[in-house]
Amino acid sequence: MKYRVSKNDVIFYIINTLVMLLVVVSTLYPFVNTLAVSFNDGLDSLRGGIKLWPRVFTTQNYISIFSTGTLPHAFLISVLKTVIVTVVNIVLTVMLAYTLSRKDFVLRKFITTAFVLTMYFNAGLIPGFLLIKNLGMYDSFLVYVIPGMISAFNVIIVRTYIESLPESIIESCRIDGAGDFTICFRIIFPLCIPAIAVVGLFVAVGSWNSWFDTLLYASNDQNLSTLQFELQKILSSTFALQGQTVAEAYGSQYSKSATTTTPASIQAAATIVTMVPILCVYPLVQRYFVGGLVIGGVKE
Amino acid sequence: MPAAAASRSNSQTQYQPHKLSFWEKVVRQKQLVFMSVPLLIYIIIFAYVPLIGWVMAFQDYSPGYSIFQQKWVGLQQFKYLFTECNFLRVLRNTIAMSLINLVLGFVTSILFALLLNEIRNSIIKKTIQTISYMPYFISWVICAGIVATSFSLDGVINNILVSLHLIKDPVQWLGIGQDFWGICGLTNVWKNTGFNAIIYLGAMAGINPALYESAELDGASRTQKWRYITLPGIKSTFVILLIMGVANVLNAGFDLQYLLGFGTNVEYSETIDVFAMKYGIDLGNYSLSTAAGMFKTVVSVILLLIANGISSKLGEERLI
Numbered sequence: 001m002k003y004r005v006s007k008n009d010v011i012f013y014i015i016n017t018l019v020m021l022l023v024v025v026s027t028l029y030p031f032v033n034t035l036a037v038s039f040n041d042g043l044d045s046l047r048g049g050i051k052l053w054p055r056v057f058t059t060q061n062y063i064s065i066f067s068t069g070t071l072p073h074a075f076l077i078s079v080l081k082t083v084i085v086t087v088v089n090i091v092l093t094v095m096l097a098y099t100l101s102r103k104d105f106v107l108r109k110f111i112t113t114a115f116v117l118t119m120y121f122n123a124g125l126i127p128g129f130l131l132i133k134n135l136g137m138y139d140s141f142l143v144y145v146i147p148g149m150i151s152a153f154n155v156i157i158v159r160t161y162i163e164s165l166p167e168s169i170i171e172s173c174r175i176d177g178a179g180d181f182t183i184c185f186r187i188i189f190p191l192c193i194p195a196i197a198v199v200g201l202f203v204a205v206g207s208w209n210s211w212f213d214t215l216l217y218a219s220n221d222q223n224l225s226t227l228q229f230e231l232q233k234i235l236s237s238t239f240a241l242q243g244q245t246v247a248e249a250y251g252s253q254y255s256k257s258a259t260t261t262t263p264a265s266i267q268a269a270a271t272i273v274t275m276v277p278i279l280c281v282y283p284l285v286q287r288y289f290v291g292g293l294v295i296g297g298v299k300e
Numbered sequence: 301m302p303a304a305a306a307s308r309s310n311s312q313t314q315y316q317p318h319k320l321s322f323w324e325k326v327v328r329q330k331q332l333v334f335m336s337v338p339l340l341i342y343i344i345i346f347a348y349v350p351l352i353g354w355v356m357a358f359q360d361y362s363p364g365y366s367i368f369q370q371k372w373v374g375l376q377q378f379k380y381l382f383t384e385c386n387f388l389r390v391l392r393n394t395i396a397m398s399l400i401n402l403v404l405g406f407v408t409s410i411l412f413a414l415l416l417n418e419i420r421n422s423i424i425k426k427t428i429q430t431i432s433y434m435p436y437f438i439s440w441v442i443c444a445g446i447v448a449t450s451f452s453l454d455g456v457i458n459n460i461l462v463s464l465h466l467i468k469d470p471v472q473w474l475g476i477g478q479d480f481w482g483i484c485g486l487t488n489v490w491k492n493t494g495f496n497a498i499i500y501l502g503a504m505a506g507i508n509p510a511l512y513e514s515a516e517l518d519g520a521s522r523t524q525k526w527r528y529i530t531l532p533g534i535k536s537t538f539v540i541l542l543i544m545g546v547a548n549v550l551n552a553g554f555d556l557q558y559l560l561g562f563g564t565n566v567e568y569s570e571t572i573d574v575f576a577m578k579y580g581i582d583l584g585n586y587s588l589s590t591a592a593g594m595f596k597t598v599v600s601v602i603l604l605l606i607a608n609g610i611s612s613k614l615g616e617e618r619l620i
Contacts, residue, residue, distance in 0.1 A: 008521070008522070009522075012418075012522060016415050016418055016419070019415055020415070020416070020419070020428055023412065023428065023431075023432055023493075023494075024428060024431050024432070026490065027431055027432060027434060027435060027490070027494070028431060029456065030446040030449070030450060030456075031434075033449075033456065034445075034446065034449070048454035049454070092339060095335050095336075095339075096335070096336055096339050098335070099332045099335045099336040100336070102329075102332060104329075105329055105332050105336075106322060106325040106326055106329060107326075107332075107333065107336060107337070107340075111336055111337075111339075111340050114340060114343060114344070114348075115343055118343060118347040118348075120547075120600070120601055120604060121351075121597050121600075121601055122593075122597055123347070123350030123351050123353060123354065123593070123597070124350075124353075124354075124576065124589075124590060124592075124593025124594060124596070124597060125573070125576045125577060125580050125581070125589060125593055126353065126356065126576070126580045126586045126589045126590045126593065127350035127351070127352070127353025127354065127356070127590060127593075128350050128353075129580070129581070130350075130353055130586075131345075131346070131349065131350050131353070146346075147346060149342065150339060150342070150343070152343075179331050180329075180331035180332050180335065181331050181334075181335065184335065205437050208439070209437075209438075209439035209440070209441075210439075211439065211440075211441050212554070212555070216581065228439050228441050231439075231441050231442065231445070232441045232559065235441060235444060235445050235448070235559065236559075238445075238448075239448055239560075239562070267445060271442050271445055271446075274439065274441075274442060275438060275442060278437050278438065279434070282434070282437045283430050286426070286429075286430055
């Protein structure tokens with residue numbers, strides 16, 4: 001039965017293979033192309049035609065972003081911000097998720113509702129902006145950490161996961177005299193690793209990728225600038241020049257020290273630098289991406 | 301006192317169940333309270349307190365004074381929003397782009413999940429899947445850079461279209477306002493299809509294989525199996541995502557439109573969030589920006605309740 005292959009099946013598999021090839025190629029092409037441009041001589045790239053492989057190989061683009069300019073410091077801030085946000089977020093999320101998974105907790109309903117409602121409304125840009133200003137977090141590193149410290153969505157994902165664990169584990173710890181704090185961090189926390197991996201990945205990627213918080217709250221202080229924000233500045237400088245393909249159109253703002261880098265080649269190199277950490281991390285948690293985990297979090 | 305309360309109730313539960321009062325319970329569960337109440341206060345400050353700022357939408361806000369000392373103007377900001385400042389155009393862009401994203405998003409991710417599910421070799425399947433959701437984890441800044449490069453005069457889109465003789469000369473796609481919606485839709489497909497398919501693949505993995513086997517015995521074709529087993533199997537997932545999609549119809553996105561919106565395409569690229577940013581931060585008109593944001597939130601909540609209500613009336617899944 002299983003091995004009978006009809007003509008329709010053959011046609012289907014051919015089409016399916018073609019579709020999958022198309023998906024893979026169209027997904028990867030922009031990245032490979034950016035990689036090629038980032039290793040190609042800046043002025044040479046202006047001639048166009050760089051596809052999958054650099055034509056005039058150089059590492060000048062990378063050397064110039066790491067030796068001059070503000071990118072190394074921004075890289076450091078991005079790493080610092082991502083690590084702190086992720087750690088704080090995971091600890092607080094598991095802690096709250098644990099308390100909300102206790103069926104007999106008196107404030108369970110109230111706190112759950114208070115958190116769940118926040119998924120459906122948002123006070124908006126200006127009220128949030130004024131809150132940050134009034135709390136004195138404008139132009140300080142705290143603005144990266146405090147406002148996104150915990151999210152209702154992640155709490156519910158972890159809570160759903162904790163509820164799926166056998167209740168007897170917690171009961172036996174209680175008989176042994178463990179308090180809630182001990183149970184949460186010594187027993188539940190290690191058991192939650194799959195949920196923590198997913199939540200941690202999303203928080204880390206979100207923090208690494210954010211650029212708007214810097215633009216809104218910390219753009220006056222160059223010391224707080226992040227990699228994404230620097231990249232955004234490079235992007236808008238190249239974007240403003242779009243349509244002018246003549247080499248002279250590109251100013252020498254980035255190429256004073258180096259000979260032949262252009263904003264476009266710098267942008268390509270910075271893009272790769274910004275992207276690599278994520279590409280290293282995201283496949284690791286693939287096995288935790290179970291549909292149930294995602295949708296379980298969506299449904300209250 | 302806490303110890304006394306605890307021991308008293310402990311000795312009593314043995315013989316007659318003693319109903320603890322609210323405060324007695326709070327005292328007994330003080331560890332849980334310490335672990336959760338600070339976070340409750342946090343969320344009140346960061347999610348609920350800003351709602352007070354909505355009063356700005358009914359004022360003519362000028363900086364330097366608190367919101368209690370402002371001049372009240374009633375609904376004038378909303379009136380201005382809907383009559384004078386292109387907000388209707390912004391609303392049109394927002395709804396158009398999010399409907400395009402919604403429809404394209406559903407079609408491509410379900411189709412992709414169906415096709416991926418047909419691949420029997422699990423290593424190939426995993427590899428394709430991992431590649432397909434890579435763009436989801438890439439920041440919008442990088443994404444905008446890639447879009448700007450791909451759609452530029454010597455970019456890959458123009459190269460392909462010219463070599464296929466679909467267009468004669470390269471086109472400056474981002475400069476053409478009317479094309480922005482399509483570019484935004486394509487970008488979202490490129491970025492999100494792989495990731496959205498994960499949820500459907502999860503739902504498909506939960507379908508009982510016996511159903512497929514018996515269908516095969518009855519001679520069902522592949523499309524029949526899709527139509528009668530797979531699609532009904534992912535229906536509840538689809539309905540939940542649809543409710544969320546409908547509720548988010550005013551959330552067409554901010555990043556792409558803000559990063560790629562310039563001169564000639566602003567007429568088509570500006571969404572409510574970009575509008576709020578432009579008037580609020582760039583022009584300092586806090587009241588108008590707040591009014592736009594408030595309109596967006598209120599409409600979203602109403603849409604969510606309606607979609608949820610209709611869905612549960614029809615006997616389908618509900619979100620809340």
